[in-house]
Amino acid sequence: MFSFKPRRVCSHPALDQLLVSPAMMVDPYPIYRQLRDEAPVFWSDQWKAWVVSRFDDVAVSLKDKENLSNENRQGLLFAGLTDDERQQLCPLRHYFAQKDVIGSDPPDHTRMRALVQKAFTPKTINALEPRIRELAESMIAPAVASGRFDFIHDVAHPLPVVLIAEMLGAPAADRHLFKKWSSDILGFQGTGRTTFGPAMISQTSLVAMFTYMNALIDARRAQPQDDLITALALAEEGGKGFSRDELLATCNTILTAGHETTTNLIGSLVHLLLTHPEQWAALKANPALIHPAIEEALRYEAPKQRNFRRVKKTHTFNGVEFAENEMVFQVIGAANRDPANVENPESFEIRRTKIDHLSFGYGMHFCVGAPLARMEARVVLETLIKHLPDARLVPGSMAWQERVQFRGPGRLVLERAG
Numbered sequence: 001m002f003s004f005k006p007r008r009v010c011s012h013p014a015l016d017q018l019l020v021s022p023a024m025m026v027d028p029y030p031i032y033r034q035l036r037d038e039a040p041v042f043w044s045d046q047w048k049a050w051v052v053s054r055f056d057d058v059a060v061s062l063k064d065k066e067n068l069s070n071e072n073r074q075g076l077l078f079a080g081l082t083d084d085e086r087q088q089l090c091p092l093r094h095y096f097a098q099k100d101v102i103g104s105d106p107p108d109h110t111r112m113r114a115l116v117q118k119a120f121t122p123k124t125i126n127a128l129e130p131r132i133r134e135l136a137e138s139m140i141a142p143a144v145a146s147g148r149f150d151f152i153h154d155v156a157h158p159l160p161v162v163l164i165a166e167m168l169g170a171p172a173a174d175r176h177l178f179k180k181w182s183s184d185i186l187g188f189q190g191t192g193r194t195t196f197g198p199a200m201i202s203q204t205s206l207v208a209m210f211t212y213m214n215a216l217i218d219a220r221r222a223q224p225q226d227d228l229i230t231a232l233a234l235a236e237e238g239g240k241g242f243s244r245d246e247l248l249a250t251c252n253t254i255l256t257a258g259h260e261t262t263t264n265l266i267g268s269l270v271h272l273l274l275t276h277p278e279q280w281a282a283l284k285a286n287p288a289l290i291h292p293a294i295e296e297a298l299r300y301e302a303p304k305q306r307n308f309r310r311v312k313k314t315h316t317f318n319g320v321e322f323a324e325n326e327m328v329f330q331v332i333g334a335a336n337r338d339p340a341n342v343e344n345p346e347s348f349e350i351r352r353t354k355i356d357h358l359s360f361g362y363g364m365h366f367c368v369g370a371p372l373a374r375m376e377a378r379v380v381l382e383t384l385i386k387h388l389p390d391a392r393l394v395p396g397s398m399a400w401q402e403r404v405q406f407r408g409p410g411r412l413v414l415e416r417a418g
């Protein structure tokens with residue numbers, strides 16, 4: 001059990017307030033600039049954590065497996081709650097204390113990562129392309145035919161979740177449940193501060209999802225099928241597979257890690273292209289620009305803005321002491337726009353000669369789903385261009401999601417230009 005006593009003094013209270021202000025949802029980048037310039041390694045009373053924002057520091061921090069840990073890092077998110085609230089959230093805290101592929105350190109991480117990678121081979125991922133295209137067609141063609149449509153509601157949100165539910169092997173009739181679970185579970189982590197209400201919603205959905213997954217795992221163990229649950233349940237590494245708790249937690253990670261982030265990437269990509277008409281026209285004339293456009297969208301609007309670690313050992317980082325069991329937030333959204341690493345960081349430019357970003361993480365926890373997410377973004381963009389080459393964003397229709405940890409449009413209404 002961690003001690004949650006505040007032990008730090010915030011050096012910049014005004015900046016700290018900005019981290020939990022509405023501006024963080026709409027345009028966090030001026031705040032990030034201030035962090036990088038004035039307080040690159042900063043204790044936040046609001047986030048109850050260290051905040052690291054420069055590109056090099058975030059990269060070093062993401063890679064640091066000696067001093068930082070992913071094990072039970074989520075436990076630290078409950079620091080600001082009362083004892084009574086924490087008590088009521090026992091089931092949620094229990095599940096977050098389980099190790100899984102993302103919530104573990106070596107040697108457990110090495111074993112689980114190898115198990116997951118067996119199910120995410122380039123061959124398996126490439127084989128999904130026709131299905132992704134089919135899904136994109138089935139969502140985009142009717143939406144375009146209907147006239148004006150919300151691209152997030154009709155395409156960017158459902159497509160990744162249907163795909164993941166299918167990959168995991170959930171029956172089609174149950175796929176709507178995955179959509180609800182994944183947004184409820186992340187709702188609690190996505191806010192700047194942990195509050196009790198969203199945490200309770202997260203707990204209810206997490207318990208429901210684990211109950212469902214437990215039954216699905218039993219069914220697949222008894223009768224193996226050609227799906228991810230079967231592959232994970234039967235995979236072994238050095239004679240050892242997942243324990244049941246590890247498997248359940250890993251299924252949760254795959255669902256939540258692969259859903260909202262991909263929705264955000266697809267939404268931001270389309271938003272950025274439609275608000276940069278000259279680049280949109282250039283890309284349609286030259287499909288070779290699709291790949292760099294996806295990378296630039298990843299850099300410019302990191303779908304996961306904020307990553308975090310638990311301090312495993314007290315150590316000094318850039319002259320500042322990080323104490324055991326403190327939390328460190330690595331602000332990927334700030335790192336990606338660090339002028340020390342990229343020229344004109346605040347401009348979206350798909351023809352950059354070099355596009356460097358940390359949006360999929362760095363080091364041993366580098367995103368397993370990166371090739372899948374890139375493929376989904378490409379296929380959706382190709383399908384949109386096929387059906388709506390003269391797409392136009394309805395003025396005033398775009399709204400950002402109300403999240404701090406994740407960033408992407410929550411609403412994006414498109415129509416045919418002219």
Ligand code: HEM
Pocket residue numbers: 062070101102103113116164253254257258259261262265302303304307308358359360361362364365366367368369370372373
């Ligand atoms: C644009 C979309 C995506 C973004 C921005 C993203 C971002 C990230 C980041 C930043 C990490 C590193 C976390 C850390 O260091 O603690 C990560 C890890 C991970 N991601 Fe993704 N992700 C995306 C899509 C996906 C998809 C589609 C899947 C699977 C279906 C997925 C599965 C995972 C898994 C399993 C890990 C843990 C890897 C490990 O710990 O070894 N992600 N992702």
